[in-house]
Amino acid sequence: MRNFELAKIFYEIADFLEIREVEFKPRAYEKAARVLGTLEKDAGEIYKDGGLKALEDIPGVGKHIALKIEEFIKTGRIKEYEKLKKKCPVDMEALTAVEGLGPKMIKVLYQKLKIRNLKDLEKAAKDGKIRKLEKFGEKSEKNILQGIAFLKKGKGRFSLGFVLPLVGKIIRELKELKEVQEISPAGSIRRMKETIGDIDILAISKNPEKVMDFFVNRSGVEKVWAKGPTKSSVRLREGLDCDLRVIKKESFGAALQYFTGNKDHNILTRRLAMNKGLKLNEYGVFRGKKRIAGRTEKEVYQAIGLPYIEPELRTNTGEIEAALKGHLPKIISYNDILGDLQVHTKWSDGSDTIEGIAEAAKKMGYQYIAITDHTGDLKIAGGLDEERLLKQMEEIDKINKKFKNLKILKGCEVNIRKDGSLDMPDEILAKLDIVLAAVHSGFKTDKDSMTKRMIKAMENPNVDVIVHPTGRVLFRRGPYQLDFEEILKAAKRTKTALEINAFPDRLDLKDTDIRQAVEAGIKLVINTDSHHQNQFHYMELGIAQARRGWAEKKDILNTQPVEKLLENFL
């Protein structure tokens, strides 16, 4: 994928230009980078099929950026980028990832303290050198150290949303080999964990050598750690490792079971087997030397006295006890969702028209879709004022007439201000089908004020859903300080739903929050927060999150048909 490399370079160019106080160009490069990052087709392919002209058709890409893309495809480098980087040779990507650190501060840190990377930065902060700089102080130094610590926690891990397409591609390629009879992801990917350390894949084949040969010689393999007939391990270009195991048909279920559950889940299942006088390993369930199960996972679980346990639940967080008692939840399935309730359009910071979104929703097989653009205060995101929101509502009425079997719901995403008030008057909100409310500023507010702020918003009868309720962003910042139990109580009292935001780096609520909410009887919705129709498929990530949080279909409002759904939002 050249797109990610190009996006990274353009983001950096934007930062370098920002440092030089060039006007407007940084925004242009950022936009091009952002669009490239969400493109399905590789820029190399686009260029091959349609040349410069096709590149210029990418939104945000004009003549000059198209030429730079061409240069990169032909030579593997972009001269102007290298020139800029020479003037300020810092690891911009790593440094800007520290929360609160932007290009201007990075420039000062480089000029005064020769800080080029995270290591330099951490040392300087620990040595107390940063607080002495002009415009910096003790607090900035502390924040920098906290930011670095946060980054370190996520180091070497990748978001599920990034890894899933990669795994899909590897599996598709392997599947095409006639030697591969069956293939499945295992490990944390199969459990759909929100971040992934490495990729595990299992396959059945009678000719493992051929399969392994293909696997280690794929393009995209950077290094071969090990290669044998049953197991091979490689480092992928994207920076993570991928293991492939080839097993025999009769052991496939046992191997899947063995390589999918986390360590504690596996210890418990093996203990259960032992108590029954059986042995469970990756080859099967054995009584003495006789294999009594192993072909399918269902068979394996059955043999040790358990019902089938969904992969997402296999984390030893009570699923085995529940299974033994017959109390396993009937978790929501991947095709239960009937519509997406958070989507942005051109009217604010999205890139599609309402009509385009509606078409895409039909393709997803949805029965409804809510248009929920930003409002008032969030100007950079094109926040709608009253007049524009009213106009959009009229527009939706018109478009609705063109669609059969799809209802476009009128909505918006209002900002919860610091005092808990909203940035759109109640009489306007009352006209909408659905009102989402969210915190977009003042993340560092203390726990008590933040909790009160959110509860005040929930008490507004127009507010139907609190979206991305904890504000965390994977690898970038933790949740804001919040008394979650109080939030749950308020949600129950005010009949406000909470969102499971499916956007790959949000996944907010997280699994443990969801489980707590489900236990408290809170209604949830799963939304993608799409800003482009090719983000609709993120829904899978949100559903996975819900499944990991033991949510059932009945807990998720957007599994209901539209009339019933809207009753919740009166």
Next chain:
DNA sequence: GCCGTTTTCGGCCCGACTGTTTTCAGTCG
């Protein structure tokens, strides 16, 4: 540098918050 029923130049719709420099620059969404 991109974009355009303002079409080849002149816009690019920012506002809140934070920390620090007590008046504002930098960051974020």
